[in-house]
Amino acid sequence: MKIELLEYQKRIKQTKERMAASGIEVLLVTDPANMNYLTGYDGWSFYVDQILAIFDDEEQPIWIGRTADANGAKVTTWLYQENIIAYPDQYVQSDVRHPMDFVAEILTQIGQDKRNIGVEMDNYYFSAKCFQQLVKGLPNATFMDATLLVNWVRLIKSSAEIELIKRAAVISRQAMVAGIEMVNEGVRGCDVAAKISHEQLSGTSQFGGDYPAIVPLLPSGERTSTPHLTWTDEPYQKGETVIIELAGCYKRYHAPLARTVHIGQPTPNMKNLSDIVVEGLNECLNFIKPGVTCEEVEQVWRNTVDKYGVTKESRLGYSMGLNYPPDWGEHTASIRKGDKTILLPNMTFHLIPAIWSEGDSFEVSESFRVTSSGCESLVHLPRGLVIKEDGMAFETLNPVI
Amino acid sequence: MKIELLEYQKRIKQTKERMAASGIEVLLVTDPANMNYLTGYDGWSFYVDQILAIFDDEEQPIWIGRTADANGAKVTTWLYQENIIAYPDQYVQSDVRHPMDFVAEILTQIGQDKRNIGVEMDNYYFSAKCFQQLVKGLPNATFMDATLLVNWVRLIKSSAEIELIKRAAVISRQAMVAGIEMVNEGVRGCDVAAKISHEQLSGTSQFGGDYPAIVPLLPSGERTSTPHLTWTDEPYQKGETVIIELAGCYKRYHAPLARTVHIGQPTPNMKNLSDIVVEGLNECLNFIKPGVTCEEVEQVWRNTVDKYGVTKESRLGYSMGLNYPPDWGEHTASIRKGDKTILLPNMTFHLIPAIWSEGDSFEVSESFRVTSSGCESLVHLPRGLVIKEDGMAFETLNPVI
Numbered sequence: 001m002k003i004e005l006l007e008y009q010k011r012i013k014q015t016k017e018r019m020a021a022s023g024i025e026v027l028l029v030t031d032p033a034n035m036n037y038l039t040g041y042d043g044w045s046f047y048v049d050q051i052l053a054i055f056d057d058e059e060q061p062i063w064i065g066r067t068a069d070a071n072g073a074k075v076t077t078w079l080y081q082e083n084i085i086a087y088p089d090q091y092v093q094s095d096v097r098h099p100m101d102f103v104a105e106i107l108t109q110i111g112q113d114k115r116n117i118g119v120e121m122d123n124y125y126f127s128a129k130c131f132q133q134l135v136k137g138l139p140n141a142t143f144m145d146a147t148l149l150v151n152w153v154r155l156i157k158s159s160a161e162i163e164l165i166k167r168a169a170v171i172s173r174q175a176m177v178a179g180i181e182m183v184n185e186g187v188r189g190c191d192v193a194a195k196i197s198h199e200q201l202s203g204t205s206q207f208g209g210d211y212p213a214i215v216p217l218l219p220s221g222e223r224t225s226t227p228h229l230t231w232t233d234e235p236y237q238k239g240e241t242v243i244i245e246l247a248g249c250y251k252r253y254h255a256p257l258a259r260t261v262h263i264g265q266p267t268p269n270m271k272n273l274s275d276i277v278v279e280g281l282n283e284c285l286n287f288i289k290p291g292v293t294c295e296e297v298e299q300v301w302r303n304t305v306d307k308y309g310v311t312k313e314s315r316l317g318y319s320m321g322l323n324y325p326p327d328w329g330e331h332t333a334s335i336r337k338g339d340k341t342i343l344l345p346n347m348t349f350h351l352i353p354a355i356w357s358e359g360d361s362f363e364v365s366e367s368f369r370v371t372s373s374g375c376e377s378l379v380h381l382p383r384g385l386v387i388k389e390d391g392m393a394f395e396t397l398n399p400v401i
Numbered sequence: 402m403k404i405e406l407l408e409y410q411k412r413i414k415q416t417k418e419r420m421a422a423s424g425i426e427v428l429l430v431t432d433p434a435n436m437n438y439l440t441g442y443d444g445w446s447f448y449v450d451q452i453l454a455i456f457d458d459e460e461q462p463i464w465i466g467r468t469a470d471a472n473g474a475k476v477t478t479w480l481y482q483e484n485i486i487a488y489p490d491q492y493v494q495s496d497v498r499h500p501m502d503f504v505a506e507i508l509t510q511i512g513q514d515k516r517n518i519g520v521e522m523d524n525y526y527f528s529a530k531c532f533q534q535l536v537k538g539l540p541n542a543t544f545m546d547a548t549l550l551v552n553w554v555r556l557i558k559s560s561a562e563i564e565l566i567k568r569a570a571v572i573s574r575q576a577m578v579a580g581i582e583m584v585n586e587g588v589r590g591c592d593v594a595a596k597i598s599h600e601q602l603s604g605t606s607q608f609g610g611d612y613p614a615i616v617p618l619l620p621s622g623e624r625t626s627t628p629h630l631t632w633t634d635e636p637y638q639k640g641e642t643v644i645i646e647l648a649g650c651y652k653r654y655h656a657p658l659a660r661t662v663h664i665g666q667p668t669p670n671m672k673n674l675s676d677i678v679v680e681g682l683n684e685c686l687n688f689i690k691p692g693v694t695c696e697e698v699e700q701v702w703r704n705t706v707d708k709y710g711v712t713k714e715s716r717l718g719y720s721m722g723l724n725y726p727p728d729w730g731e732h733t734a735s736i737r738k739g740d741k742t743i744l745l746p747n748m749t750f751h752l753i754p755a756i757w758s759e760g761d762s763f764e765v766s767e768s769f770r771v772t773s774s775g776c777e778s779l780v781h782l783p784r785g786l787v788i789k790e791d792g793m794a795f796e797t798l799n800p801v802i
Contacts (some may be wrong), residue, residue: 010520030633039432040530042614042631043629043630044616044618044629044727045628045629045726047525047615047727066715067626067714068627068629068714068715069627069628069629071626071757071759072630074626075623075624075626075627075630077601078628083459084755088714089716089737090715090737092715092716092735093719093732093735094599098568101519119529120597121528121529121533122528122530123528123759124448124525124526126528126529126530127522127523127524127525127527127529128520128522128523128528128529128532128533129548130523130529131529131532132522132529145530147530165427188604188609190604190610191602191603191609193612194598194600194601194602194610195599197595197598197599197602198595198596198598198599199595199599200595200596200598201591201595201632202591202592202594202595203591203634208589208591208632208634209595210591210631211594211631213780214445215445215612217445218550223476225471225474225475225476226469226471226472227446227469227470228446228469228473229443229473230443230444230445230446230472230611230654231446231602231609232609233604233608233609260788313489313490314467314469314490314493315469315490318494325726325727326445326447326726326727327448328447329448331494334493334494336490338491356472375598394419
């Protein structure tokens with residue numbers, strides 16, 4: 001299962017249309033997800049500078065990266081070999097020369113130095129220094145902010161992408177069930193994380209897994225007051241809540257999923273909180289269909305939980321799909337107040353109405369695809385608080401739907 | 402095993418000394434490793450903007466991050482709660498407001514807006530946009546490039562840090578042995594990656610593992626022509642080379658390690674290449690002691706392998722220790738021509754004299770600590786090409802030293 005050349009060409013075309021609409025003649029892509037989306041490039045080489053340059057007057061983009069990684073571009077992309085350009089290793093993490101000096105030189109050599117150049121100003125892999133060096137090296141260019149330009153092209157998924165995400169969802173479910181099964185009094189968080197990671201990478205006997213853009217988030221006890229803590233090597237104790245947030249990943253596509261486990265009987269307040277959040281989530285999923293906006297979905301959530309006095313400050317969800325560390329979110333549409341993005345078929349979101357507090361915390365989420373008439377959850381697994389007592393197995397407690 | 406408050410205070414003091422030497426009055430740290438180094442902050446929240454501000458005239462730094470993550474700062478750092486400042490969620494991935502606008506506002510409110518402000522210009526987590534917004538929001542400040550300022554403080558490790566790295570090394574060895582054991586004809590790369598990841602996260606029965614800053618790199622066959630490809634779900638074939646590069650990680654400290662496995666008998670050329678590279682590596686390790694420079698180590702490598710006609714374009718190694726994705730290297734000293742860093746006791750490096758080519762490729766590495774009179778490899782495991790035949794176990798082939 002792979003993306004066909006025709007699909008890459010369509011993506012390039014759509015990118016060029018957006019470039020034209022913004023007056024951008026040359027687009028320098030540094031986001032590794034955007035680079036993969038447009039060329040197939042896939043390697044853990046984004047820790048050094050690399051770019052994909054798209055020209056309004058050239059059919060093929062050029063890839064510029066470190067010499068050692070150029071063979072990676074040859075192996076993983078559809079680009080002509082002559083469009084893969086390598087900078088010498090002396091540019092890597094040097095205090096006297098910068099990879100963007102090399103990029104500026106190449107653009108000058110091929111006569112692309114006096115143009116309107118779009119750069120992804122707000123991307124992990126385009127530092128302040130990268131921009132400074134490009135501006136210095138291309139004094140006759142006009143720079144324009146092209147942050148998220150390609151990300152917006154990624155918003156609606158193709159059938160091939162949906163198939164990849166569905167495989168990721170199979171892995172998500174498998175990893176989540178394994179994690180839930182294992183959480184119990186006396187078990188160490190690191191061992192649960194290890195089991196989850198094993199399931200994520202191994203995948204199924206039909207297809208293997210890829211590394212997710214975020215490691216399993218596995219806060220427990222007081223650490224559930226905040227979403228982004230990982231795990232410790234302390235054994236879980238009776239009465240603790242354990243939150244599991246993870247994603248299966250297949251060929252860089254994700255299907256994030258969160259569930260909450262309680263070791264022993266929860267307090268009535270905790271049980272109540274989980275019921276309210278699940279009700280809010282269900283109402284949103286029932287409401288979602290093509291034509292509604294992101295902020296309307298959030299309003300449904302708020303209308304549902306307001307009456308119980310539950311409030312949530314952080315956004316309710318976000319567009320997701322193809323990605324690399326450190327985030328599986330696409331940074332485009334968010335399900336929150338003020339976001340007027342209209343939902344359309346084959347958009348894919350992670351809907352995560354989690355409540356983190358210094359008291360009780362509960363997290364549950366679904367990855368969904370907008371269908372022609374509504375939405376479908378990509379994973380089928382009970383949503384409520386999972387109560388683990390006396391080592392009883394999860395499957396016994398919650399028959400899987 | 403944890404870092405004591407006194408050690409954090411010493412690190413802050415050393416950082417302030419470097420600030421003073423560079424005329425920096427306020428340092429804005431965005432590198433998550435530097436943030437952890439100075440405060441203990443640990444969470445997968447670096448995918449949104451967050452900073453640590455160190456003031457020359459204040460004892461304690463302040464941490465500014467997303468509201469949902471502020472509790473993470475309370476749980477993991479030694480900072481006073483009033484020094485943990487949260488920005489509302491509406492700043493997250495928004496196209497109308499930026500977290501750095503909030504940072505500028507806070508600095509203005511506390512009268513730190515007319516100062517010499519150092520920023521990490523060349524860091525993954527300080528985008529071109531971050532800098533632009535700070536400059537806009539703090540028109541009376543003078544900005545200075547403080548890239549790597551804290552990284553250089555990290556170069557020589559404390560005894561506590563060495564203990565953490567040694568635990569990471571125990572995990573590295575365990576994960577590597579498990580990976581090598583498993584590589585065989587018919588086995589899928591994704592299953593080997595899963596096993597390695599399981600060992601990395603689970604750790605030992607005495608201490609659990611943390612997530613490494615880079616996932617297992619596991620190129621095989623034609624994919625060994627380049628260092629940064631991960632794995633596929635294709636079964637390995639007889640005659641293939643499989644390169645394993647990984648790191649055990651303990652409380653964010655790493656001990657990277659690489660070995661190469663050949664399925665079936667290698668060609669004489671491949672065997673020869675591996676012998677030469679191991680000889681070069683051994684010569685370097687024999688040479689290293691306090692007082693020699695990074696470039697002298699590289700020269701020893703070159704002198705050793707030149708006579709066999711082997712050349713290597715990329716650098717031979719780099720300083721490593723505490724880190725977060727996407728890199729476990731510290732971006733300071735590199736073992737390469739022109740790097741005049743003098744090796745001193747308790748510096749820790751990853752020495753990786755790998756040869757990648759479209760013909761034969763061979764990778765072997767050691768993480769080492771400079772001692773008072775030489776250096777010690779952090780992992781003990783045979784360095785030569787591992788030849789797997791007929792499913793024979795690794796331990797049988799290469800008795801572990």
